Amino acid sequence: MSRGIEDIGNGVPGRPSDDSQMSAACWKGSDLDDSGRGWQISWPPDAVESLLQLCSIVDFQDPDALASGMTLSSLRSGSGSSHVSDHYVELAQMVAHVRTALITGLGFVVATGFPTNEVGYRHAAKSFALFSALVGSLRSQNAQGHLLGHVRDVGADIRDPKNRIYQTNRRQTFHTDSTDAVGLMCINTALEGGRSMLVSVEAVYEEFKRRRPELAAPLFSPIATDRRGEVPEGERPWFEIPVLSWFEQHLTVLYQRQYIDSAQRFPEAPPTSKTTVEALDLFDEIMNEPDMHFAMDFERGDMQFVHNHSLLHDRTEFVDHENPAQRRHLLRTWMSLPGDRPLPACFKQRYGTIEIGARGGIRTPGADLCLPIDPNGC
Ligand SMILES: [Fe+2]
Numbered sequence: 001m002s003r004g005i006e007d008i009g010n011g012v013p014g015r016p017s018d019d020s021q022m023s024a025a026c027w028k029g030s031d032l033d034d035s036g037r038g039w040q041i042s043w044p045p046d047a048v049e050s051l052l053q054l055c056s057i058v059d060f061q062d063p064d065a066l067a068s069g070m071t072l073s074s075l076r077s078g079s080g081s082s083h084v085s086d087h088y089v090e091l092a093q094m095v096a097h098v099r100t101a102l103i104t105g106l107g108f109v110v111a112t113g114f115p116t117n118e119v120g121y122r123h124a125a126k127s128f129a130l131f132s133a134l135v136g137s138l139r140s141q142n143a144q145g146h147l148l149g150h151v152r153d154v155g156a157d158i159r160d161p162k163n164r165i166y167q168t169n170r171r172q173t174f175h176t177d178s179t180d181a182v183g184l185m186c187i188n189t190a191l192e193g194g195r196s197m198l199v200s201v202e203a204v205y206e207e208f209k210r211r212r213p214e215l216a217a218p219l220f221s222p223i224a225t226d227r228r229g230e231v232p233e234g235e236r237p238w239f240e241i242p243v244l245s246w247f248e249q250h251l252t253v254l255y256q257r258q259y260i261d262s263a264q265r266f267p268e269a270p271p272t273s274k275t276t277v278e279a280l281d282l283f284d285e286i287m288n289e290p291d292m293h294f295a296m297d298f299e300r301g302d303m304q305f306v307h308n309h310s311l312l313h314d315r316t317e318f319v320d321h322e323n324p325a326q327r328r329h330l331l332r333t334w335m336s337l338p339g340d341r342p343l344p345a346c347f348k349q350r351y352g353t354i355e356i357g358a359r360g361g362i363r364t365p366g367a368d369l370c371l372p373i374d375p376n377g378c
Pocket of ligand 1: 175
């Protein structure tokens with residue numbers, strides 16, 4: 001246990017005793033303003049213009065550059081253009097705003113008003129990918145090495161243990177993705193449903209401790225989570241990382257309940273005890289209480305960025321349009337953030353490395369990175 005962490009009994013860590021202040025990411029959904037104050041930012045036209053200009057000089061066929069971290073200064077010198085330098089100031093402010101919101105702010109932010117209709121799908125998708133790559137280094141999201149994901153209902157059967165829930169129209173459950181931050185850009189909304197929901201792990205844990213402190217210990221113990229067939233070389237088909245870790249003054253969460261349950265299909269995976277199941281059920285129950293989480297609808301062009309270490313996310317079930325061209329379609333990026341919090345060594349099982357700015361994502365043997373602008377792949 002790190003210095004300064006309070007023990008709440010039975011070896012269960014509490015909060016840093018030398019800093020009793022909650023972090024800015026400790027909030028209840030009922031505390032947030034539906035109108036967007038505090039969590040929305042709108043795209044300044046100059047920042048959009050410079051992003052589009054930069055897209056024209058970036059080679060999207062070179063995914064390694066997008067995955068190794070991009071900076072505005074290196075792109076600006078590559079552009080050979082000086083008259084647009086003022087515009088980059090606004091874009092730089094957008095990048096800084098998003099990073100700050102994720103790392104030390106509420107843990108999320110929504111950038112609204114990107115002119116998707118005006119610029120068209122391909123320019124919008126490239127702009128989102130490039131902006132994400134400026135916020136953090138892009139990470140692979142699946143066994144195919146995709147740096148840009150397409151969240152759509154492709155009729156995947158969730159009973160197949162190789163499928164992931166984002167490929168369906170079903171309600172997910174509150175979970176984290178396997179890197180520092182996740183970005184979504186709305187291309188098309190569903191006919192009905194598909195609301196995005198966020199919840200603060202610090203707020204949930206405070207409530208958990210208040211109700212059942214004696215049940216907290218299993219949340220801090222390693223637990224088997226299914227990799228859903230996306231297994232890095234030399235690793236087992238599941239990993240064992242605690243749901244909660246207090247590390248270097250931060251409460252960090254890594255959680256996907258369905259994949260904890262499905263890890264039990266492996267006879268060698270450590271069984272989850274009755275007490276652990278009870279703790280997970282209470283954790284889920286608190287997250288699902290209406291005053292705890294915050295729900296929002298997306299509009300076309302919205303970009304949402306969420307910190308996976310401090311928040312969990314979910315979406316409601318949705319009904320889609322008849323016309324395939326109108327169906328719900330979100331673009332997704334996974335990012336590793338420069339300046340983010342340190343993570344405990346056990347995260348290497350899932351993140352590959354815990355090196356700040358270069359960690360996380362799905363790594364499988366033989367997969368080359370690619371950035372599929374087209375929903376059907378690279
Ligand atoms: Fe997710």
